[in-house]
Each structure stands twice: as C-alpha cells, then as structure tokens.
Amino acid sequence: MGVVTPPAAPAAPAEPVPLARLLAMAFRQIIDELHETLAARGWADVRPSYGFVLLAARDGALTPKAITELLGFTKQAASQLVDAMEGDGYLLRSPHPDDARAKVLTITPRGREVLAEVEETYADIEASWATHIGATRVDALRSALTDALAAFFGDELPPVRPTW
Numbered sequence: 001m002g003v004v005t006p007p008a009a010p011a012a013p014a015e016p017v018p019l020a021r022l023l024a025m026a027f028r029q030i031i032d033e034l035h036e037t038l039a040a041r042g043w044a045d046v047r048p049s050y051g052f053v054l055l056a057a058r059d060g061a062l063t064p065k066a067i068t069e070l071l072g073f074t075k076q077a078a079s080q081l082v083d084a085m086e087g088d089g090y091l092l093r094s095p096h097p098d099d100a101r102a103k104v105l106t107i108t109p110r111g112r113e114v115l116a117e118v119e120e121t122y123a124d125i126e127a128s129w130a131t132h133i134g135a136t137r138v139d140a141l142r143s144a145l146t147d148a149l150a151a152f153f154g155d156e157l158p159p160v161r162p163t164w
Contacts, residue, residue: 024163027163030122030125031048033121033125033128034118034121034122034125035048037121037124037125038114038117038118038121041117041121043114043117045088046088046114047084048162049071049081049162050081050085050088050090050114051118051160052070052071052159052160052161052162053067053070053071053081053082053085053090053091053105054090054107054111054114054115055115055159055160056070056159057091057105057106057107057111058107058112058115061104061105061106062104062105062106063096063102063103063104063105064078064079064082064102064103064105065102067081067082067105070159070161071161071162072161072162082105085111088110089108089110089111090107090108090110090111090114091105091106091107091108091111092105092106092107092108093105094106126138
C-alpha cells in the first residue's frame with residue numbers, strides 16, 4: 001500500500017472575494033440551516049418567503065399591497081402567499097376598517113411562535129459561527145454591519161427584504 005497524502009489546502013484567491021458575494025454566501029448558509037432546523041423542530045411548512053412577511057407583520061398589520069412592495073411580487077403571487085400563510089395559520093385576514101374592498105393582515109399566535117423559534121435558531125447558528133471564528137469576531141461583524149447600514153439608512157434599519 002502506498003502512502004496516502006491529504007489533499008492540498010485550497011489556494012487563497014488572488015483577489016479578495018467581493019463583500020457582496022461573501023454576504024450572499026453567508027446569507028444562503030444561514031437561511032438553509034434555519035429551514036433545516038425549523039423542519040427538524042416541526043415547522044416543515046415554513047417557506048423562506050414567510051419570514052419576510054412575518055417580520056413585517058410582527059410590528060403591526062399589513063395589507064396585501066404592502067406585501068407586493070416588500071417582496072417584489074405580483075398581486076397574484078402575493079395573494080397566493082397570503083392564502084398559504086393564512087391556511088398554515090400564520091396570518092389572519094380581516095376586513096380593512098377604512099376600505100371595504102381591502103383586507104388587513106395580522107400575525108397570529110402561531111406566527112409569533114414560529115418567529116420566536118426563528119430567533120432561537122439564529123442564536124444557535126451564531127453560536128456555531130462563534131465556534132469557528134470566535135464570539136468576539138461575530139460581535140465585531142454584527143457591529144460593523146450595523147454601523148454600515150446605519151450610515152446608509154439612518155438610525156432605523158431597513159426592512160428585511162429578499163434578494164431575488
């Protein structure tokens with residue numbers, strides 16, 4: 001038998017990887033792990049698009065039009081999403097108090113419950129990152145990103161929107 005040598009470490013890229021690409025890769029890793037964990041914990045019906053809507057609805061009622069603007073969906077796609085979220089018990093659709101033609105969407109207790117599960121899962125994912133790069137670097141990354149976003153958007157962070 002011959003000697004087995006371990007594979008060589010990948011060569012460092014000649015140029016630094018653009019920050020936008022690294023952020024996109026990190027986002028994808030975190031969201032994939034989030035949904036794998038949610039499914040394992042009994043939340044298999046939660047789709048990635050649900051999170052954007054639930055976060056927006058957490059602080060107050062929404063209209064279907066607000067969802068089309070938030071997600072960049074057509075009215076039909078937003079309606080289908082709202083139907084699915086209502087059917088899964090995450091949103092409640094009610095008549096608009098000022099416009100008989102419009103509807104108001106509010107988060108349900110089940111929606112709040114899944115958001116709490118998401119926050120717990122994010123904490124677990126961040127702890128995992130801390131085992132790889134250290135808690136100080138995770139905190140520094142959060143601080144740097146918060147500072148950069150504040151410089152672009154002012155004191156209030158923008159809504160979380162999809163990147164599609």
